[in-house]
Amino acid sequence: MSETAPELVIGIDIGTGGVRALAADASGNIVAQAQQPLEARARREGLVHEQDADSWWAATCAVCHILMAELNRRGRSHHLRAVCVDGTSGTLLCLDAQHRPLRPAIMYNDGRATAEATRLNELAGDFCSRMGYSFAASFALAKALWVKHNEPEVFARTARFLHQGDYLAARLCGRFDTSDYSNALKGGYDLLDDRWPDWLAREDGLRERLPDVVAPGTPIGQLAPAAAEDTALPAGLAVVAGVTDGTAGFLASGVRRPGDYNTTLGTTLVFKGLATALCRHPRGLIYCHKLPGASPGTAMWLPGAASNTGAEWIARQFPGADPAALDAAAASRLPTHHIAYPLAGEGERFPFLWPQARGFCIPPADGAELYAAQLQGTALLERLGYDVLDQTCSVSGGDVYATGGGSRSDVWMQCRADVTARSFHRPACAEAAFGAAVLAAAGCIFPNLWEAMARMVRIERSFAPNPGRAGAFDAAYEQFKHELHQRGYL
Numbered sequence: 276m277s278e279t280a281p282e283l284v285i286g287i288d289i290g291t292g293g294v295r296a297l298a299a300d301a302s303g304n305i306v307a308q309a310q311q312p313l314e315a316r317a318r319r320e321g322l323v324h325e326q327d328a329d330s331w332w333a334a335t336c337a338v339c340h341i342l343m344a345e346l347n348r349r350g351r352s353h354h355l356r357a358v359c360v361d362g363t364s365g366t367l368l369c370l371d372a373q374h375r376p377l378r379p380a381i382m383y384n385d386g387r388a389t390a391e392a393t394r395l396n397e398l399a400g401d402f403c404s405r406m407g408y409s410f411a412a413s414f415a416l417a418k419a420l421w422v423k424h425n426e427p428e429v430f431a432r433t434a435r436f437l438h439q440g441d442y443l444a445a446r447l448c449g450r451f452d453t454s455d456y457s458n459a460l461k462g463g464y465d466l467l468d469d470r471w472p473d474w475l476a477r478e479d480g481l482r483e484r485l486p487d488v489v490a491p492g493t494p495i496g497q498l499a500p501a502a503a504e505d506t507a508l509p510a511g512l513a514v515v516a517g518v519t520d521g522t523a524g525f526l527a528s529g530v531r532r533p534g535d536y537n538t539t540l541g542t543t544l545v546f547k548g549l550a551t552a553l554c555r556h557p558r559g560l561i562y563c564h565k566l567p568g569a570s571p572g573t574a575m576w577l578p579g580a581a582s583n584t585g586a587e588w589i590a591r592q593f594p595g596a597d598p599a600a601l602d603a604a605a606a607s608r609l610p611t612h613h614i615a616y617p618l619a620g621e622g623e624r625f626p627f628l629w630p631q632a633r634g635f636c637i638p639p640a641d642g643a644e645l646y647a648a649q650l651q652g653t654a655l656l657e658r659l660g661y662d663v664l665d666q667t668c669s670v671s672g673g674d675v676y677a678t679g680g681g682s683r684s685d686v687w688m689q690c691r692a693d694v695t696a697r698s699f700h701r702p703a704c705a706e707a708a709f710g711a712a713v714l715a716a717a718g719c720i721f722p723n724l725w726e727a728m729a730r731m732v733r734i735e736r737s738f739a740p741n742p743g744r745a746g747a748f749d750a751a752y753e754q755f756k757h758e759l760h761q762r763g764y765l
Contacts, residue, residue, distance in 0.1 A: 282720050283351060285342070285358040285508070286712030287335060288520060289313075289439055291382075291542045294334040295708040296342045298355070301720055303731035305704055306351055309341035318379065321621065322386035322412075322630075325379035328368055331439065332446055332505075335360075339506035357513040358447065358498070359715035361523035361707050362439030364545075364581065365461040367418040370442070372434040374451045378426065380439065381418045384543070384583055386622050386630055388417035391424065395463070398477050406466070409559030413581075413624055414461040419481060436462070436484050440517045447506070448496030448514040454486040455493070457518035457564050464488055466565045467553070490567050491518045492718040515718035517711060521545035522564050525577060526710030526724070528676035529702045529732045535673040536579075536664065538657060539707065540681030542587045546625070546660050547579040554578040554668045560625055561667050569725045578668050580625035584656050586681045587619035588634070588649055602686040604643035605650055609690055610747040613640045614754050615652030626660040629764045637758060650687050651748075654694035655755040661695060674698045676734075678705040685738075692738040694748045703735040 283306060287296045290313070297308035311334045316327040346352040363383040371377050381387075395410040395417055396403055403409050410417050415438060423430040435451055438458040445451040456464055462485060465472045475482040489495065493516045503510035518526070524539030525547040532549065539545040548554075553563045553576050564577040593601060618634035640648050665671050675697050681687055682705040692699040702709075717727040759765040 281354040282356045283354045284356055284712045284715035284720065286523070286708040286710065286715060287338070287358065287360045287443070288523060288706065288708035288711060289331055289335070289360065289362040289443060290520065291363065294338045295706060296338045297706070297708050297712060298342060298346055298351070299709060299712045299731065301716060301730060303703070303733055305709070306349065307342050307345035309338045309345070311338040311341070316379070324382040324385040326382055328376045328380045328442060331443060335443055336505045339508055343507040352509065355509060355512055357494070357515050357715040357719040358508065359515040359711040359718070360440045360443045360447070360517045361520045361711045362443065362458070362517070364458070364519035364521055365413045365415045365418070366439040367415040368437050368439065368442050369422060369429055369433040370435045370437060370451065371432050374445070377429050377432055383413060384620070385418065386412045388412040388421035389630060391420035392417040394420060398474055399472070400474060402465070402472055402474060403559060404555070406562070407553060407555030407559070408562035410463070411624065411628065412630070416461065416463040416481070419484070420478065423480065430480065433484055435486060437486060438462070440519070441486060444495065444514055444517060447498055447502045449499040449502070450496045452487050453495050453516065454488050455491045455516040455518060456488050457491050457522045459486070459488045460562060460564055466563070489516050491516055491522070492567065492714045492724055494718050513719050515715045518714060519564070520707045521547055521579065521581060522566070522577065523707035523710030523714070524678040526713045526728060527702055527704060527706060527732065528678045529700060529728070529734055530676045531728070532673070534670040535676065536661065537676045537678060539679040540653070540677065541585055541679040543585040544582040544653065544657060544660070545579065546581070546664060547577045548664055548668060548673070550576045550578050550668055552576060556663070556667045560628060560663065567724055569723050578664060580660070582625045582656060582660065583620060583623050584616070584618045584653060586653070588617040591619050592649070593646065598684065601643065601646045602684050605647035606686045608644060608647035609651060610744060610751055611644065611647045611651055613638060613644060613648035614751060614758055615648040616656065616755070616758070617649040617652045623764065626656070626663045627759070627764050632764055635758065650690050651694065651751065652755070654691040655752055657691060658695040658752055659756070661697070672697060674700060676700045676702065678702065678707065688738045689741070692740045693744045694752070696740045696745060698740065699738040700734050701736050703733040
């Protein structure tokens with residue numbers, strides 16, 4: 276394939292608060308991009324987090340119209356080859372026989388299904404130890420069982436359970452029976468045997484409502500005429516099976532060496548490593564996504580997990596503030612003696628599991644001092660996550676390839692490198708939407724995913740840890756772990 280080939284691919288990323296889309300060429304150059312706030316009818320109370328799925332489609336259509344207007348202005352719309360969608364991991368939708376949502380989507384961090392997760396762990400037998408994880412309330416399958424137990428009338432009318440990315444891909448191509456094995460992991464899919472496990476039959480009604488599963492990057496259809504009219508995308512455009520948002524961030528990151536990590540810092544903090552074999556955590560805190568290998572029939576594994584701690588605290592505690600000004604004020608305050616755990620909501624998934632966990636700052640701080648403490652606190656939690664992953668995968672000290680909105684901040688990137696004592700690398704386009712575009716190219720332009728990543732992803736800047744700060748951050752890390760122990764979180 277020539278470096279100047281005109282083919283373009285589109286990646287679409289559905290996040291908690293908005294939709295991003297971009298068009299990239301086979302060399303990784305961004306030709307057009309757009310974003311649209313998500314004006315979702317939402318419910319968020321305690322452990323409950325739901326969104327209206329129709330708002331996802333409305334925002335997707337709006338962002339595609341903006342993107343296509345730019346491509347048309349540049350005379351590039353006829354070069355489009357494929358589109359791929361990523362979405363939040365574990366978000367579940369109940370569809371009726373006419374593919375209509377029966378209730379609001381149960382979001383990735385909805386924590387109601389704790390009893391159902393316990394039930395699944397009992398049903399699964401040795402499946403969980405074999406796969407290296409335990410079911411949690413955040414898993415899509417636990418949410419499906421919650422619907423069965425708590426909303427039996429909805430369950431009875433449900434023809435198909437789909438994930439967020441599945442649903443939007445289905446709206447594009449009209450195929451409502453398909454998922455990919457990145458999204459399907461939290462549905463209980465057996466990634467080793469590449470099938471739904473037999474034990475699902477022990478809970479009546481679950482298996483027949485689950486979708487067929489294909490490898491990420493598999494072409495699953497073409498853009499339907501109705502979707503073309505809604506989105507302004509060209510009819511017949513190839514639609515490629517996607518991945519979770521965390522896996523899409525991994526694809527955008529540039530990770531190529533087993534033992535290195537990608538962390539996507541957005542609303543949440545998503546960890547992904549690269550390994551040649553499935554890794555198993557003794558308490559099931561880690562799960563391994565899978566990607567197609569460079570050769571047919573081979574696979575690469577992505578040991579990782581997702582923390583509820585991320586950058587959500589910025590919008591909650593500093594609404595309307597200028598991030599650049601906050602960064603500048605925080606830079607001179609790092610390291611800080613304030614020890615913060617910046618959890619915005621309630622409940623944590625990783626690097627420890629504690630449904631009632633709450634954030635804290637010791638001693639209390641406000642203004643720029645609080646902002647600095649929260650930056651540092653996110654990095655301290657990130658360091659704890661790498662320690663857990665290293666111990667599980669028997670590796671040590673790999674580099675980190677950072678994606679997500681938090682990676683745009685130079686101050687935060689340097690803080691993360693200093694706190695974790697690891698080199699951090701920022702790709703030229705640190706967006707999950709770009710990872711989805713890489714996957715679209717893998718499905719239609721390049722011979723495999725790893726060739727697409729090598730050709731399209733470029734590192735824009737690297738941050739080495741400052742050895743002069745190591746002692747201060749080591750002390751802060753020990754105090755951070757002490758505070759977590761005091762609360763029973765560790």
